[in-house]
Amino acid sequence: MLPKIIERDDLRAFVEALLADNVVVAPIRKGEKYVFSEVETFDEIALDYNISLLSPKKFFYPQIETVLKFKIGDRPESQAITEASPVIIFGIHPCDIAATWLLDEVFKEDPADPNYLEKRKKAVLIGLNCAQPCDEFSFCRDMGSYNVEEGFDLMLTDLGEKYFVEIGSKLGEEILVEGAHFRDATSGDLKDRQAYQEKKETNFVKRIPYDTKFLPEILEESYDSLVWDAIAKRCFSCGSCNIVCPTCYCFNVTDEVAASAAEGERKRVWDSCQLAEFTEVAGGEVFREERSSRLRHRFFRKGKWLLERYGKLGCVGCGRCDRNCLVKINSVEVYTQLAGEPVQ
Amino acid sequence: MTVEEKDRAAAIFKPETGRIVAARMLTETEKFFRVVLDHGGPLGHKPGQFVEVSIFGIGEAPISICSSPTQEDSFEMCVRNVGSVTNAMHQMGAGAEIGLRGPYGNGFDMEAMKGRDVLFVAGGLGMAPARGVIKYVLDKRHDFNIVTILYGAKNPSELLFKEDLEEWQARPDCDFHVTVDRPDDSWKGNTGVITTLFRNISNIDARNAWAVVVGPPVMYKYVILEALSIGIPESRILCSLERRMKCGVGKCGHCQISNVYVCKEGPVFTYSQIKRLREGI
Numbered sequence: 001m002l003p004k005i006i007e008r009d010d011l012r013a014f015v016e017a018l019l020a021d022n023v024v025v026a027p028i029r030k031g032e033k034y035v036f037s038e039v040e041t042f043d044e045i046a047l048d049y050n051i052s053l054l055s056p057k058k059f060f061y062p063q064i065e066t067v068l069k070f071k072i073g074d075r076p077e078s079q080a081i082t083e084a085s086p087v088i089i090f091g092i093h094p095c096d097i098a099a100t101w102l103l104d105e106v107f108k109e110d111p112a113d114p115n116y117l118e119k120r121k122k123a124v125l126i127g128l129n130c131a132q133p134c135d136e137f138s139f140c141r142d143m144g145s146y147n148v149e150e151g152f153d154l155m156l157t158d159l160g161e162k163y164f165v166e167i168g169s170k171l172g173e174e175i176l177v178e179g180a181h182f183r184d185a186t187s188g189d190l191k192d193r194q195a196y197q198e199k200k201e202t203n204f205v206k207r208i209p210y211d212t213k214f215l216p217e218i219l220e221e222s223y224d225s226l227v228w229d230a231i232a233k234r235c236f237s238c239g240s241c242n243i244v245c246p247t248c249y250c251f252n253v254t255d256e257v258a259a260s261a262a263e264g265e266r267k268r269v270w271d272s273c274q275l276a277e278f279t280e281v282a283g284g285e286v287f288r289e290e291r292s293s294r295l296r297h298r299f300f301r302k303g304k305w306l307l308e309r310y311g312k313l314g315c316v317g318c319g320r321c322d323r324n325c326l327v328k329i330n331s332v333e334v335y336t337q338l339a340g341e342p343v344q
Numbered sequence: 345m346t347v348e349e350k351d352r353a354a355a356i357f358k359p360e361t362g363r364i365v366a367a368r369m370l371t372e373t374e375k376f377f378r379v380v381l382d383h384g385g386p387l388g389h390k391p392g393q394f395v396e397v398s399i400f401g402i403g404e405a406p407i408s409i410c411s412s413p414t415q416e417d418s419f420e421m422c423v424r425n426v427g428s429v430t431n432a433m434h435q436m437g438a439g440a441e442i443g444l445r446g447p448y449g450n451g452f453d454m455e456a457m458k459g460r461d462v463l464f465v466a467g468g469l470g471m472a473p474a475r476g477v478i479k480y481v482l483d484k485r486h487d488f489n490i491v492t493i494l495y496g497a498k499n500p501s502e503l504l505f506k507e508d509l510e511e512w513q514a515r516p517d518c519d520f521h522v523t524v525d526r527p528d529d530s531w532k533g534n535t536g537v538i539t540t541l542f543r544n545i546s547n548i549d550a551r552n553a554w555a556v557v558v559g560p561p562v563m564y565k566y567v568i569l570e571a572l573s574i575g576i577p578e579s580r581i582l583c584s585l586e587r588r589m590k591c592g593v594g595k596c597g598h599c600q601i602s603n604v605y606v607c608k609e610g611p612v613f614t615y616s617q618i619k620r621l622r623e624g625i
Binding site for chain 2 (some may be wrong): 254
């Protein structure tokens with residue numbers, strides 16, 4: 001579908017039209033940081049946000065989600081819960097769109113997960129392009145997620161007085177009609193978009209000293225490296241890296257019983273492979289007892305195992321893990337050190 | 345499709361229900377359960393598969409099936425009382441209803457073992473999954489060649505399925521050996537770790553035999569070494585690995601080893617696969 005243009009002054013009217021009939025979530029300011037949250041007005045939206053604390057993943061894969069309601073007693077009964085309501089995610093950045101590629105593969109794999117897929121199907125993704133990296137933690141250029149060609153319904157690129165609008169789906173096309181503030185892009189607009197891209201390519205730089213297509217091999221060669229032990233010396237195994245990651249999807253399942261003790265809910269809750277009990281079996285055996293083995297597990301998943309299994313990298317280079325690490329473990333430094341290169 | 349069937353097809357967390365029709369203690373810590381599904385049909389499992397047992401309000405736990413699919417009207421489990429779900433199960437007797445998801449996992453490829461010698465090596469609670477395979481082989485005895493069963497437990501009181509053991513001991517068409525690490529005064533049999541039983545194996549055609557190895561994590565290396573040293577090829581040494589299989593459907597990540605999910609690609613792996621799976625054994 002051919003790209004469109006919306007004038008900067010018309011964006012408000014477009015978003016307000018969306019707000020009138022839909023639940024819209026967008027980046028908003030929260031203290032020093034940004035979060036994706038439901039908005040009621042256009043002015044709440046922080047269009048210039050760099051990165052949100054959690055990715056919009058939480059709207060199709062919530063931190064805590066009821067998957068079953070049950071009745072306790074002599075005749076136990078249960079009912080599957082796969083509720084999903086429509087939501088428009090406005091302002092999602094390319095890296096977080098790229099993160100959905102992996103999640104979609106994981107939850108589509110047989111047996112398909114209706115809890116995720118129903119929510120995903122009902123989520124409209126309106127992307128917002130980035131002209132420059134969020135900060136010194138970003139390595140999205142290395143991970144190939146700083147530009148995305150697919151996975152969005154609409155993608156907005158800020159060209160100053162106007163936004164360049166790429167249409168990624170039939171649904172995206174339908175939303176445009178709703179606003180009716182759009183015109184076809186002219187050759188002049190395309191030139192402006194090209195100039196934006198050229199500037200963008202110089203703004204985003206690679207930070208890992210090798211092409212990440214070699215990441216699986218670099219990791220393979222480094223399985224027994226002492227680098228893992230060296231980094232793990234300062235790792236707290238707190239799991240913050242997992243919780244803020246846009247591609248992490250591991251979960252625990254727990255039961256909650258109502259005060260009546262006659263019924264309750266089974267919930268799926270985000271979990272962390274960095275916690276020792278993650279691999280603990282009933283007999284007490286823990287299969288990744290060493291902190292270094294858990295740290296290594298996370299990096300192997302991100303850079304090798306998920307790629308081998310699903311054809312998608314488990315890391316989009318958003319840098320949230322590093323930004324939130326209590327002891328400043330830095331992925332770019334880890335990947336650099338694994339290749340035997342000096343850390344900058 | 346009825347609403348309930350649709351529900352079941354759509355949701356991976358929706359258990360069906362089954363009724364415990366028999367329950368008894370096998371040892372101080374292990375309890376035996378026979379379950380009939382409420383829908384009346386068979387579980388439809390392969391030997392070596394597992395189910396997620398669901399006790400509403402407490403949670404789910406992966407439990408291996410210890411009966412053979414040749415027994416169609418019900419299936420059986422042997423449950424050690426070690427966690428909250430298994431503790432709740434231990435409070436249950438005949439007539440109680442439980443939730444069940446599954447069967448899950450790949451199970452053993454029984455077709456591939458046809459016509460061959462089969463060597464079973466079971467340690468401790470590993471006899472539970474092994475029993476399902478052994479019973480299958482003995483129920484279809486003419487399909488297999490020499491059947492050898494080696495079983496080891498810490499002490500005589502921890503031996504599971506004593507009636508089955510007596511039957512296997514008595515059967516002329518299977519070679520059964522049992523050992524305990526720590527004998528008591530009444531024990532007259534073999535003493536020592538399970539690998540000491542390998543010297544009792546006779547007449548098997550190791551190059552064409554299959555080994556089925558199930559036991560605690562610490563056992564695998566030693567038993568695989570013995571199996572390899574008598575000449576069983578690594579592609580025919582089958583091990584069932586224990587992991588924390590929380591969802592059973594390859595999503596939750598708990599049972600992941602390298603790029604495989606034990607609940608989906610396993611729990612049965614050949615040693616040729618395991619030697620490439622770091623952290624496997």
